[in-house]
Amino acid sequence: MTDTTAPSAVRRMATHLRSLLPSADDYRSAKRTWRRDLIAGLTVGIVALPLALGFGISSGAGAEAGLITAIVAGVVAAVFGGSNVQVSGPTGAMVVVLAPIVATHGLGAVALVSVMAGILVLAAGATRLGRAVSFIPWPVIEGFTLGIAVIIFLQQVPALTSPGVHGASHTNVAVEAGESLIGADPTYLLWSLGAVAIVAACMLLLPKLHPAIPGSLVGIVVVTLVSLILPSPLRVIGDLPHSLPAPAVPAWDLSTLSALALPAVTVAALAAIESLLSARVAASLADTGPYNPDRELVGQGLASVAAGLFGGMPATGAIARTAVNVRAGGRTRIAAVTHAVVLLVVVLAVAQPVGMIPLAALSAVLMVTAVRMVHVATVSSILRSTKADAAAFVITAIVTVSVDLIVAVVIGIAVAGVFAIRNLAGATGVHREPIAGEPHPGDERIAIVRLDGPLFFAAADRVADEVTSLGGVSVVILRMSQLELVDATGARILTEIVQRLERDGVTVLIKGVREGHEELFRTVGVLDALRHHKHLFATLPDAIAHARSHIERESA
Structure with missing residues (x-):
């Protein structure tokens, strides 16, 4: 007989690998939606500009790294990712992880960490780990989001307090924010708070006049004009490149790889979690087509690798920008690519004016973004x-x-x-049932015990205590037909229950072993612990009749 296992495994692997690659189906609806895709891409590009600049600066990698990541990773993830509408780039969560890496290992570590983390995320997609995010409970995700929002907000405080260049003076952002407020320059703080107030007001009020008005961009323009017209102490972004740098492999050696291994794993885990959550949220916002979680990881991994090669930072799917894309009408990958092209035009054409933006204005954008993350x-x-x-x-x-x-x-x-x-252990039930029908002499010495629900390690000891504490009985009938989940510990405790009762002179009969449990019970020894192989029954009346025969023999 021919063994077909190996060929079928190869075919499954080939099918899986093909599903991870771009195809013409990705653009099937582009003929109908390309105009809306272009408009959505332009909208997202406008929204993403201040975020890319702000997240780059806040991470310590610089505004240039933020822009490079949004452009390069935005295109790569759009083409290779598993979602039709996902928009990728630098995000607040990634900033939170990168800031201590920059503080500990220096700015040069960012690109290398991006490449290392990207390879890990790529490998996770290739090995079908895309569904793993479904194991994270909703309260954990929301707690994680709240924590990130608090960190992003607090990270902006030092930049608002004095004109000096701020490095991380403390590993805890709350402590650092408090110290910066204590040593704040009153004049600079007043200017910064004014800038924050202007940007926040524009972001909160202008969209109410018309949803298409980019409040963050208008606020930044207003603050920039005010700082140019009036003598302002506010620090600005500074010089930005007028083109993308040439790709290059980041410098590395074994000692550097070893030192950055754990940070890279952390970045990879965060990139995978945030990207998959973003793609899942996008799929629920509108009819954007299905998303492939494994392909999404492959695309995000390639995006981070590409961003690192160009000197950028790790990328993830961005929930806020992806939501803007969907609500603006984006339905194919053309929208995300357009967003990256818009940012590239900024680099090529208006880098000098962008460099005049005060950092306090970008901090305000991130602060409002952080507040909006919390519902x-x-x-x-x-x-x-x-x-x-x-x-x-x-x-x-x-x-x-x-x-x-x-x-x-x-x-x-x-x-x-x-x-x-x-809670699951509490669902395990141990119930003593009466014997139905006409009573027989000696029935009081027969105990019918029904076990239901899951029987696993957390409930095993309680079940054993309740069953073996039965007093004044000579025969115990264990009803197993209502048992659901049974693990090895649960089966083992059943063996010990039978052995203990038999040792105390109590005959144990088992009724209704499910087909899926029988092999486990034989392997662990539950059935071997019975006094006789005929003490296993399929129906309750047969078990009761056998129990009564035992009582009659004892009474004779």
């Missing part, structure tokens, strides 16, 4: 849902701000998992 209704609904979900949300948010993003996600999942296991 009060969502927070309220989580806090009022269950104690377990509220705890996971609060703990994730606190750990995100005080420790680390990825640690926060891990701890949040662990907390949610512990509560879920506890």
Whole structure:
């Protein structure tokens, strides 16, 4: 007989790899939607400009790195990613991770980390890990988002307090923000707060006049004009390149790779999580076609690698920009590519005017963006849902701000998992049932015990205690037909229950073993622990009749 396992495995792998590559189907609807795609791309480009500049500066990599990432990663992720409408580039979450990397390893580490993380994300997509994000509970995601929003907001405070160049003086952003406020230059702080007020007002009020008005861009233009007309102390972006740099492999050696291995894993995990969440949200906003999570990881991995080769920073799918794209009418990858082209035109044509933008204006954009990341209704609904979900949300948010993003996600999942296991263990039932029908002499010495729900490690000891604590019985009938999930620990505890009862002189009969459990029970020894192989029954009446025969023999 021919073994077809290997060829079929090869075919499945080939099919999977083909699904990760661009195809003509990506642009099937472009003939109908290209005009809307171009308009959406222009809209997103305008929205993305201040964010790319701000996130680049806030990360410590510089405005140039932010623009390069938005352009290069924006095109690569649009072509190779798994979503038709995802817009990629530098994001606030990535800034939070990159800032300490720059502070510890220097600016030169950003490009190398981008390439390393991109390779890891690419490998995750190739090995079908795209569905893993579905294992992250919603409260953990929201707690993670709240923590990121707080960090982004606090990161802007030092840039508003004095005209000096700010490096990270403390690993905790809250402490650094507090120290910068204590040592603030009153005059500079007053100017900065004025700039923040102007930008925030434009972002909040102008869209109410017309949704198409880019409030952040208008606010930045107003602040820039004011700082040029009046003698202003506000620091500006400074010189920007008039073209993209030539691609080059970042300098590396084994010691550098070793030092950056853990940061790269952190960046890769964050890039994968944020990109998949963004793609999933985009798919729910409108009929944008299906998205392939594995291909999305491949595209985001390639995007980060490409950004690193051009001297940029790691990229992820950007939820805010992707949402703007969908709401502006974007339906194919043409929109995301157009957004990158708009930013490229900025670099090629208006780099000098852009360099005159005060940093306080960009900080204001990021502050408003951070506030908008937090939805009060969502927070309220989580806090009022269950104690377990509220705890996971609060703990994730606190750990995100005080420790680390990825640690926060891990701890949040662990907390949610512990509560879920506890609740699942509580669903395991141990019920003593009466014997139906006409009573027989000695029936009081027969105990019918129904086990239902899941029987696994968290509930095993409780089940054992309840079953073996039955007193005054000679026969115990264990009804198994209602058992759902059973793991090895649960099967093992059943073995110990049977052995303990038999050792105490109680005959154990088992009724209704499910087909899916029988092999596990044989392997672990549940059935071998029975006194006789005929003590296994398919129906309850047969088990009761056998139990009564035992009672009769004992009474004779």
